[in-house]
Amino acid sequence: MQKLYIILLVLIVVSCNSESNKDDGKPMSEKPTVSTEFDKEVAAVLSKMTLEEKVGQMTQITLDVITKGDNQYSSSQPYELDSALVYKAIHTYKVGSILNTPGIPLSRQDWYKTIKTFQDEAAKTPRQIPIIYGIDAIHGVNYTIGATLFPQQIGLAATFNKDLVKEVAKISAYETRASSIPWNFSPVLGLGRNPLWPRLWETFGEDVYLGKTMGVAMVEGYQGTLGDPNTVASCMKHYLGYSVPLSGKDRTPAWIPERELRQYFLPAFKEAVDAGSVTLMINSGEINGVPVHASKFLLTDILRDELGFGGIAVTDWADINYLHTRHKVAETIKDAIKMSVNAGIDMSMVPHDFEFTELLVELVKEGSVSEERINSAVSRILKVKMQLGLFENPVTDPKNYPDFGSDKFAAVSKKAAVESFTLLKNKDNILPLADGVKVLVTGPTASSMRPLNGGWSYNWQGSEADTYAADKNTIVEAFAKKGNSIFVQGVSFEGENNINAAVKAAKQSDVIVLCLGENSYTETPGNTNSILLPKDQIDLAKALSKTGKTIILVLLEGRPVIFNEIEPLVDAVFMGYLPGNYGADALSDLLFGIENPSGRLPINYPKHPHAFVNYNHKHSDNIAVPNYYESDYDQQYEFGDGLSYTSFEYSDLSISTTEMNQDGSIEVSVTVTNTGSRKGKEAVLLFVSDLYASITPEVRALKGYDKITLDKGGSKKVSFTITKDELSFVNENLETVAEPGDFEISIGDLKKKIKLK
Ligand code: BGC
Numbered sequence: 001m002q003k004l005y006i007i008l009l010v011l012i013v014v015s016c017n018s019e020s021n022k023d024d025g026k027p028m029s030e031k032p033t034v035s036t037e038f039d040k041e042v043a044a045v046l047s048k049m050t051l052e053e054k055v056g057q058m059t060q061i062t063l064d065v066i067t068k069g070d071n072q073y074s075s076s077q078p079y080e081l082d083s084a085l086v087y088k089a090i091h092t093y094k095v096g097s098i099l100n101t102p103g104i105p106l107s108r109q110d111w112y113k114t115i116k117t118f119q120d121e122a123a124k125t126p127r128q129i130p131i132i133y134g135i136d137a138i139h140g141v142n143y144t145i146g147a148t149l150f151p152q153q154i155g156l157a158a159t160f161n162k163d164l165v166k167e168v169a170k171i172s173a174y175e176t177r178a179s180s181i182p183w184n185f186s187p188v189l190g191l192g193r194n195p196l197w198p199r200l201w202e203t204f205g206e207d208v209y210l211g212k213t214m215g216v217a218m219v220e221g222y223q224g225t226l227g228d229p230n231t232v233a234s235c236m237k238h239y240l241g242y243s244v245p246l247s248g249k250d251r252t253p254a255w256i257p258e259r260e261l262r263q264y265f266l267p268a269f270k271e272a273v274d275a276g277s278v279t280l281m282i283n284s285g286e287i288n289g290v291p292v293h294a295s296k297f298l299l300t301d302i303l304r305d306e307l308g309f310g311g312i313a314v315t316d317w318a319d320i321n322y323l324h325t326r327h328k329v330a331e332t333i334k335d336a337i338k339m340s341v342n343a344g345i346d347m348s349m350v351p352h353d354f355e356f357t358e359l360l361v362e363l364v365k366e367g368s369v370s371e372e373r374i375n376s377a378v379s380r381i382l383k384v385k386m387q388l389g390l391f392e393n394p395v396t397d398p399k400n401y402p403d404f405g406s407d408k409f410a411a412v413s414k415k416a417a418v419e420s421f422t423l424l425k426n427k428d429n430i431l432p433l434a435d436g437v438k439v440l441v442t443g444p445t446a447s448s449m450r451p452l453n454g455g456w457s458y459n460w461q462g463s464e465a466d467t468y469a470a471d472k473n474t475i476v477e478a479f480a481k482k483g484n485s486i487f488v489q490g491v492s493f494e495g496e497n498n499i500n501a502a503v504k505a506a507k508q509s510d511v512i513v514l515c516l517g518e519n520s521y522t523e524t525p526g527n528t529n530s531i532l533l534p535k536d537q538i539d540l541a542k543a544l545s546k547t548g549k550t551i552i553l554v555l556l557e558g559r560p561v562i563f564n565e566i567e568p569l570v571d572a573v574f575m576g577y578l579p580g581n582y583g584a585d586a587l588s589d590l591l592f593g594i595e596n597p598s599g600r601l602p603i604n605y606p607k608h609p610h611a612f613v614n615y616n617h618k619h620s621d622n623i624a625v626p627n628y629y630e631s632d633y634d635q636q637y638e639f640g641d642g643l644s645y646t647s648f649e650y651s652d653l654s655i656s657t658t659e660m661n662q663d664g665s666i667e668v669s670v671t672v673t674n675t676g677s678r679k680g681k682e683a684v685l686l687f688v689s690d691l692y693a694s695i696t697p698e699v700r701a702l703k704g705y706d707k708i709t710l711d712k713g714g715s716k717k718v719s720f721t722i723t724k725d726e727l728s729f730v731n732e733n734l735e736t737v738a739e740p741g742d743f744e745i746s747i748g749d750l751k752k753k754i755k756l757k
């Protein structure tokens with residue numbers, strides 16, 4: 001019916017140009033091409049819309065605003081929509097989008113009922129434009145009861161397995177549509193280059209190449225072919241430079257020169273735009289004193305004109321208001337709206353009231369914001385709604401998604417967890433454990449689902465995971481299933497201390513599985529003044545080490561908490577990141593050798609609290625003066641580290657040619673052989689070093705990776721292609737160039753030199 005309506009409108013409208021690229025004054029011919037799909041249909045709808053309807057489309061409110069409860073910040077439980085408020089939002093203010101949960105996860109049936117109510121109301125409006133509902137389904141549809149929760153992004157990066165990441169995203173999309181929601185605020189494309197930042201774990205780690213390739217895999221997995229009711233719109237976030245606040249605290253200022261912005265932070269967004277991601281969320285912070293929500297340079301000049309992004313740019317939470325109340329660049333909220341809309345935002349995540357809607361109508365009427373700017377924003381919103389098929393199918397029904405929460409999806413989540421766990425130390429090959437050993441499981445992260453899942457799990461801070469994932473295994477439960485284990489908490493996040501009891505139990509055990517790390521958090525509640533492992537956890541480790549028993553340290557944490565004081569006291573170290581609902585099962589399989597570890601660190605693991613350096617550092621980051629200054633580059637573990645229970649040998653590194661033209665390419669291959677005693681997976685990493693350059697070169701940078709499986713004794717040739725792209729950097733004039741000269745290619749310990757002409 002609605003489809004017919006669109007076609008009819010197209011026929012009626014003779015000529016109505018989309019304004020989607022007219023708000024910047026540059027000649028159209030210089031711009032990248034934005035897809036013209038649905039342009040006519042969009043123009044047809046737009047031509048009928050009143051200003052109030054258009055501004056309503058640009059408004060996104062949070063669910064609490066229209067539920068029963070004390071105010072717009074909370075919903076009473078059991079959760080219920082307030083029909084008068086729903087009417088006000090959809091009919092009076094004509095909102096185009098709604099987001100979030102009412103503080104608790106909902107069943108699929110409740111999501112369906114909720115979203116159907118909105119779409120039924122929207123169908124009664126003159127233009128019948130469906131609502132686009134958005135959610136943070138960042139590791140599976142984490143606000144739906146019974147959904148499959150996966151490892152968080154940092155763990156997915158550690159798998160170095162793009163195909164697996166794509167599969168995870170595909171399942172997440174399916175389960176999000178099974179929850180009737182078509183828009184996912186994921187993936188995070190910022191780089192986790194500051195270990196203090198409380199959202200480091202929401203990134204793919206610190207590397208540009210890993211981040212951009214994983215980002216593309218996730219966008220492809222989410223979006224598939226948009227319009228297919230098993231897929232969702234992805235949302236690239238948070239554009240741009242959000243992940244490296246100077247203080248390490250969330251939403252505090254960043255200083256990033258444009259050259260570094262372009263070299264490190266822009267590529268992942270560029271690649272995801274090219275991969276077709278249809279929406280983007282803006283960085284809440286400020287860079288070099290300019291809040292990104294007020295930056296026409298970033299939101300229009302770079303995003304639209306340079307990257308050619310044609311989709312929706314949505315603000316982050318209340319960020320237009322913060323231009324006035326927090327950043328102090330706008331004297332009033334109205335000025336803030338003018339600033340941000342003119343800079344290039346399309347939709348405001350307001351999210352608590354309708355002030356944006358009212359004031360933006362006024363601004364257009366006064367001539368402070370042009371109607372062209374509004375038309376361009378609304379066109380993009382309508383287009384994404386059409387691309388998603390919302391006009392024909394405004395709400396997907398859970399009954400059409402029989403695989404939701406299925407065992408086969410759980411198996412993929414467990415596989416991702418297995419491949420993410422990163423073995424960083426295995427003294428005397430103490431692991432895997434022999435069957436039948438007596439294990440003491442202890443530590444604050446051992447007995448709860450919270451440290452396995454992290455934030456954005458059932459609720460914002462992940463604090464209810466033990467209730468909603470009660471049927472999944474904690475580490476204690478997973479070990480109990482394997483038999484012969486005892487559990488003593490030792491220390492807890494709530495301040496409990498029974499170290500003596502843990503020591504007593506250790507004396508009666510063969511092996512201690514010591515589970516340390518962090519409890520769940522995200523965003524500003526996760527800010528920290530110290531990245532050191534807390535003292536009570538260190539005390540527990542020290543007391544246990546005095547027993548002389550073997551200690552296997554398992555770290556569940558969102559950022560690399562420094563533990564150099566106890567590292568020499570433990571025999572093995574497993575970095576688990578935030579492995580999700582099947583993380584404990586994965587861990588117990590790994591410790592007993594049912595699975596073989598294959599994760600690699602996607603970040604540097606710092607050793608010292610005041611010496612953070614990324615792996616692709618500059619040569620002058622390492623001015624080692626023996627026994628004198630502490631100027632050397634000294635990490636606990638390095639990006640790319642990760643051990644296996646088998647051994648791999650690299651041989652025959654070969655290159656198709658030693659010299660390459662700017663438009664040429666070089667094929668690089670290496671043979672990898674499993675020389676150990678069991679089947680294993682290996683992430684093969686290729687690094688490039690530019691030996692001399694006009695901007696100080698990085699010591700090395702990842703430019704290729706592949707994950708392979710080899711049987712005992714098996715061998716495989718792995719190939720990569722090097723082009724100018726892999727040899728480029730951003731020069732002083734902000735141009736991406738590959739300068740002629742010598743480069744070194746390394747895989748494992750093997751190296752070859754090539755020359756670019
Ligand atoms: C976060 C975003 C998130 C949004 C909606 C914000 O506070 O920064 O990452 O998508 O809330 O929940």
